[in-house]
Amino acid sequence: MHLFLQTPGQQARWRVQTKLKRFLCWIALSCFISTPMAFAQNPVVFSLPDSLTGTAGDTITVDLQIETSGNQIAFLGAALKTDGNLLHFVDFSVGPIAAATNFSLSVIAADSVRMVYFDSGSGPIVESGILVRLRFEVSASVVEGDSAQIILSEVSAGDPFATALTVEIENGRFWVPYSPVSFSGTVFNDLDADGIRDEGEPGIPDWDLHLIAVNSQDTTRVSTDIAGAYLFSEIGHGRYRLIQKLPAGWEQSFPIQPAEYELSLEPGESADSLNFGNWMPASMEGTTWHDLNADGLRDQDEPAQISWPVRLVAATDTVEVMSDGSGKFAFSRLLPGTYRIEQIAPQGWQQSQPEGGAYDVTLEAGQALAAFDFGNWQWAGLSGMVWQDQDSSASKEENERYLIGWPVWIAGQLPGGAMVADTVLTDSLGKYRFDELAPGQYRVSVAVQTVYRPVSPANGERVIELYSAQIETDLDFGLARNATTGADQRQTGNLPRFFELAQNYPNPFNPTTTIQFSIAKSTRVRMEILDLLGKRVALVLDQFKPAGEYSVEVKAQELASGVYFYKLTAAPDIVLLKKMIVSK
Structure with missing residues (x-):
């Protein structure tokens, strides 16, 4: 469809001169296209407004302005297009810088027009200003935040000498304003992980929050300030999900199930107190091992104790775990506070590490403490007999009698430096035994009485290193009677x-x-x-x-x-x- 609009006083004249105009226009455009630019000149600037706004059903005016830059414009042409889903062309009016009789406009589509200006004798355009005012209707289906570009194309201009002029284009933009919504809240360090912000629990600064539009999945990110507060502002209305992405080592205590916020806001609404509580769990671990020499230090050859019960005692709760195949145990996801770690030693076991029997620990948020180790050992023992070695052979013969009620004494030093000593008497079979001996080095001796002298061993004593649970037997002593004089x-x-x-x-x-x-x-x-x-x-x-x-x-x-x-x-x-x- 082509639409040519002129003032009523020019209708008769237009009919007479139509053929002449078309002929002259053809000549001028032909010259414009074929004539090269003889010299550089300041460009003619075609510009559209870049901040047009409107809502559904409104009529907006798009002014096409020309900056002549000192040029005389005898003819020009341009096409204009926008988004037909948002804007529909209605009508136009010629601006003050051009004679209406020299301007024509053709509607190509609801969102596209083509414009031509040709000086037919009233003089070229020399002043800068509005060339034409175009009116568009805003579609009823637009929503807040919609926008469209208004684009010029196929733009050309020439002076009265049919010389092509340099042109520059500044396109325009239309958008539908909106009433923004906002989301706000705080992120706090929930020290006791109870999901409630207590007095003294600080905000967490520099914490990232993510606002996700449910329909488009567009995401906006903000960070908390020094007090742990955050704000999403200038956001279009709609349905959103608000989430946080926890850094390594953190856990969320609020909100729980679901661990995020999802809500819809109408234009101008705001949602506040969208708070997040987070905490850093702490942990403690250690090992249990068989301390063979009971020195409280784990040596390379000392084995782990598997399935060994270890207990964590807190102010309000007690947790028990078992050591694994390597003797390790761990307590995880612990709140800050004071704890005691103790083991539950089975009957018959003694503890060498720690000296106090348990570990008392004050745990800070996020701490991962280790080396809470437990060393354990069992009593050792030794036994033997004392006999009269009649032939001084250092070997017990069948007919050689046992020495009954004979004193045997033991002395030793334990790994910690403690000294032990004891004395027993042989029984009716000449046997003796020492029970409940801690691991350590011992010297076992027999008392040389009256006319007896040691034969096996010759010095009358034996030195032995005892380890946990070791039972040593056959530590025998043979004594020979001296000849009577x-x-x-x-x-x-x-x-x-x-x-x-x-x-x-x-x-x-x-x-x-x-x-x-x-x-x-x-x-x-x-x-x-x-x-x-x-x-x-x-x-x-x-x-x-x-x-x-x-x-x-x-x-x-x-x-x-x-x-x-x-x-x-x-x-x-x-x-x-x-x-x-x-x-x-």
């Missing part, structure tokens, strides 16, 4: 027949105790006080004595509290030993 006999009715060492009295003692002993012949006698390792700590007596009965006094002020041995050495092969206790 006249010197061993009681020489008179009042002289002792044997070498003997009595138990000190009182025992335990402080400040003094008395030790009695008998010697069967004249000899050099030495009385020593030994510690549990057999090291001499005091010399009580060292002199030659005739046969007889004697007593010596030992003062506690010379000794620290503890267990000691006192040893009597007389003649070439007489060594007698007993235990004493100093108590201060």
Whole structure:
């Protein structure tokens, strides 16, 4: 469809001159197309408004303006197009800078027109201004936020000498204004993970929130401020999802099920208090192992303890877990607070690590603590027998008798440095045993009494390293009887027949105790006080004595509290030993 509009006073003249105009227009356009530009000139600028607004049913005016830049415009042509879904052409009026008789417009489609200006004698366009006003109706189907470009194309211009002019184009834009909606809230550090913001729980700054339009899936992102607050503003109305993406190590406590917000807002509405609570769970882990030497340190060859119960005690709750195949256990998703980690040791087990029996821990948010290790061990033991080795072969023969009621003593040092000592007597079968021994190194000895001397072993003692749950047997001692000599006999009715060492009295003692002993012949006698390792700590007596009965006094002020041995050495092969206790 072509529409040519002119003023009524020009109708008769138009009819007469129509053919002439068309002929002249043809000549002018032909010259314009074929004539090269002789020299550069300032461009003619064609511009459309870039901020047109309107709502459904409105009529808007689109002014096409020309900036002549000092040029004379004798003819021009241009096409204009927009979005037919939003705008429909209605009509036009010629602007003040051009003669209406020289302007024509053709409607190509509802959203497209073509315009021509040709100077037919009234003079070229020399002033800048509005060339034409185009009116469009806004479609009834538009919604807030819709927009459309208004585009010029096929633009050309020439001067009265049929010289083509340089042109520049500035296109326009139309949009449907909207009443924006807003979303706001806070993101807070929910220290106790209860989903409620308590006093003292701070906001989390620089936390990203994402607003997703349900229909288009367009996403807008904002970050919280220093106080943990956020705001989505200048948002078109509609249905949205509001979510957060948790950084590694964080968990969400609010909202829960669903863990996001989804809501629809009408134009101008706002939604606030869309809050998110987050917390950083903490964790603790450790291992359980069989501490074979009970030193509280895990050595390379010490195995893990599998399915070992470990308990976490909190202020209001208790959790129990079992160690895995490598002895490891873990407590995860823990709130900040104070905890105790303790193990539930099965019967018969002792604990070497930690020394206090449990770990008391104050846990901060997000902490991942380790090395809460538990070392465990079991009592060890040893046993053997004492027999009379009649042939001094160091081997028990069938006919050789057991020595009954014979003292056997043990002394040792545990990994922590503690000293232990004990004495037992052999039973009716010459057997002895020491139970409930902690892992450590021990020296087991037999008392050499009267005329017996050690044969197996030759020094009368055995040294052994015991480990957790180790039961050592067959730690036997063979003693041979010395040949009886006249010197061993009681020489008179009042002289002792044997070498003997009595138990000190009182025992335990402080400040003094008395030790009695008998010697069967004249000899050099030495009385020593030994510690549990057999090291001499005091010399009580060292002199030659005739046969007889004697007593010596030992003062506690010379000794620290503890267990000691006192040893009597007389003649070439007489060594007698007993235990004493100093108590201060």
